[in-house]
Amino acid sequence: MTELTKFSVLCSLFTWTQRTKAPAKKRAKFRKFLDNFCTDRNYFPAIRLILPNLDRERGSYGLKESVLATSLIDALGMAKDSHDALRLVNWRKGGAKTGANAGNFALVAAEVLQLRQGTASGGLTIKELNDLLDQLSSSENRGEKTLVLSTLIQKTNALEMKWIIMIILKDLKLGISERSIFHEFHPDAEDLFNVTCDLKLVCEKLRDRNQRHKRQDIEVGKAVRPQLAKRVANAADAWKKLHGKEVVAECKFDGDRIQIHKNGTEIHFFSRNFIDHSEYAHGMSEIIIQNILVDRCILDGEMLVWDTSLNRFAEFGSNQEIAKAARDGLESNRQLCYVAFDILYFGDTSVIHQTLKERHEILRKVVKPLKGRFEILLPNGGINNHRSSGEPCWSFIAHNAEEVERFFKETIENREEGIVVKDLSSKWEPSDRSGKWLKLKPDYVHAGSDLDVLIIGGYYGSGRHGGEVAQFLVGLAERPSPNTHPKRFISLCRVGTGLSDDELEAVVTKLKPYFRKYPKTSPPSFYQVTNHSKERPDVWVDSPEKSIILSVTSDIRTIESEAFAAPYSLRFPRIDRVRYDKDWHECLDVQSFIELVQSGNGT
Numbered sequence: 001m002t003e004l005t006k007f008s009v010l011c012s013l014f015t016w017t018q019r020t021k022a023p024a025k026k027r028a029k030f031r032k033f034l035d036n037f038c039t040d041r042n043y044f045p046a047i048r049l050i051l052p053n054l055d056r057e058r059g060s061y062g063l064k065e066s067v068l069a070t071s072l073i074d075a076l077g078m079a080k081d082s083h084d085a086l087r088l089v090n091w092r093k094g095g096a097k098t099g100a101n102a103g104n105f106a107l108v109a110a111e112v113l114q115l116r117q118g119t120a121s122g123g124l125t126i127k128e129l130n131d132l133l134d135q136l137s138s139s140e141n142r143g144e145k146t147l148v149l150s151t152l153i154q155k156t157n158a159l160e161m162k163w164i165i166m167i168i169l170k171d172l173k174l175g176i177s178e179r180s181i182f183h184e185f186h187p188d189a190e191d192l193f194n195v196t197c198d199l200k201l202v203c204e205k206l207r208d209r210n211q212r213h214k215r216q217d218i219e220v221g222k223a224v225r226p227q228l229a230k231r232v233a234n235a236a237d238a239w240k241k242l243h244g245k246e247v248v249a250e251c252k253f254d255g256d257r258i259q260i261h262k263n264g265t266e267i268h269f270f271s272r273n274f275i276d277h278s279e280y281a282h283g284m285s286e287i288i289i290q291n292i293l294v295d296r297c298i299l300d301g302e303m304l305v306w307d308t309s310l311n312r313f314a315e316f317g318s319n320q321e322i323a324k325a326a327r328d329g330l331e332s333n334r335q336l337c338y339v340a341f342d343i344l345y346f347g348d349t350s351v352i353h354q355t356l357k358e359r360h361e362i363l364r365k366v367v368k369p370l371k372g373r374f375e376i377l378l379p380n381g382g383i384n385n386h387r388s389s390g391e392p393c394w395s396f397i398a399h400n401a402e403e404v405e406r407f408f409k410e411t412i413e414n415r416e417e418g419i420v421v422k423d424l425s426s427k428w429e430p431s432d433r434s435g436k437w438l439k440l441k442p443d444y445v446h447a448g449s450d451l452d453v454l455i456i457g458g459y460y461g462s463g464r465h466g467g468e469v470a471q472f473l474v475g476l477a478e479r480p481s482p483n484t485h486p487k488r489f490i491s492l493c494r495v496g497t498g499l500s501d502d503e504l505e506a507v508v509t510k511l512k513p514y515f516r517k518y519p520k521t522s523p524p525s526f527y528q529v530t531n532h533s534k535e536r537p538d539v540w541v542d543s544p545e546k547s548i549i550l551s552v553t554s555d556i557r558t559i560e561s562e563a564f565a566a567p568y569s570l571r572f573p574r575i576d577r578v579r580y581d582k583d584w585h586e587c588l589d590v591q592s593f594i595e596l597v598q599s600g601n602g603t
């Protein structure tokens, strides 16, 4: 009987699996455990402990390492400033206090527990452990959680407690993939899990390993594991991989991947990890009910925040705050906005087997977009169509690698995260990362030393940053004679990403009084323009002494510059921070920059 099996048996399996190298042996041992200890074929109580990150029957424990540390200190009745208490709190740090296990909370905790718990097993069964873990997840405050932890400590030894901590942290580090565990359990387990995200259902439906399960399609109300994107190095690579296909290039929005399931008036918001984010309901459910024109459907997309005063998407990170504000009925100029980029189910049928192109058509028919609240991401002709309309380009049908490259560059300059390139003839496949979707994101690598550059001009943004300076032209100093300040500056590159909206606004506000337009042919005299430097900002900073230094990092491959005056420019530069602590004249000079590039830091 699974539930009456002692947890110590599972602990032996865990310890053995972690120590053994050969994958086949690990799988065989797992099989043996199932055959010997789950004779009633009631697999779920054990498998939920083996794959804790996939178990959604229990709510979250609300115990990350830091809270777990303080709860354990209380549960063990330790003084807060004792040596061992500090080891738990400082589990990340190395050194004498934490010892060799620094960085692995469960191991640090096991060392601390060993001195207090001894080695004799407490005889806890799998059922008892699951009951206590249920109590832990449903207890509402830290005091209650501490009580459950002390019960667990009483009923276990240090080794068992170590594994329980790893279960609570949802990562056993067994060195065997979830896929291998699924395959060993049942040949159809992974497929069934991918379309239901329900571990209990998988364990219950697939009790007989020899009986195959008919492939199941997706259902409204059951989260589906999302289709994923494979990373590629550059646009040419992406183009080569999708050679001969009809291709759509889309902006990679930086929000929360959310699947919306609509069943009449019942709405679910499933995350990538199949957690139902009901907090989005306050701001979004009504809009979804009104603007999806069918009763039942599943949409795939990104939950973002729209700023109504700036008329653009807000930067990533405020979804939860805005969801709370909507729940509490607070007035705000920010609101949740869902961008649907795919549709998986509509009416009574799954449409994942249709092509992306066909799914786009369905999406167009099913969703009535609502500006800044509920948008759909559909290609609108070629890249040039967008340019002529003046609208920001979010999605277009690409005809060659150069168009993809151009779009990527523009997207990065517009401070977005990157792009996703998709095969329009592809199906949507749960959990697939085989390359039907390709993502391009810049590689940010520190150039070994900070590049402190001076802002010499500004460019107006588009889309999310329309109407305000959103990017800067930055420059290097011409090396001044000893004990003097630089007099001339040379343009290096254009940079927009890296700062938060607030940081960007602060810099722009400080520089606004000094921004000036100059005729294209006669920029201000202190900025050196050579024949080949074609780059002109929309506005110049009319006196370098008033300007601000930025620390810039970049993709390690500096490029030989055509547009800028400096002999090299940077690929995908990104602002690391604003150096209000430095004076304008402390800007990096051209010679030092060239030495840095040639010394191998930047080439």
Ligand code: ATP
Pocket: 226, 227, 228, 229, 230, 250, 251, 252, 253, 254, 255, 256, 257, 272, 302, 341, 377, 420, 439
């Ligand atoms: P990353 O950290 O790069 O987002 P990831 O592993 O979370 O990686 P990937 O599947 O590799 O996810 O990249 C796709 C992710 O990009 C999706 O999960 C989704 O959240 C996001 N995304 C944003 N815009 C799009 C889009 N237009 N199409 C597909 N995914 C998009």
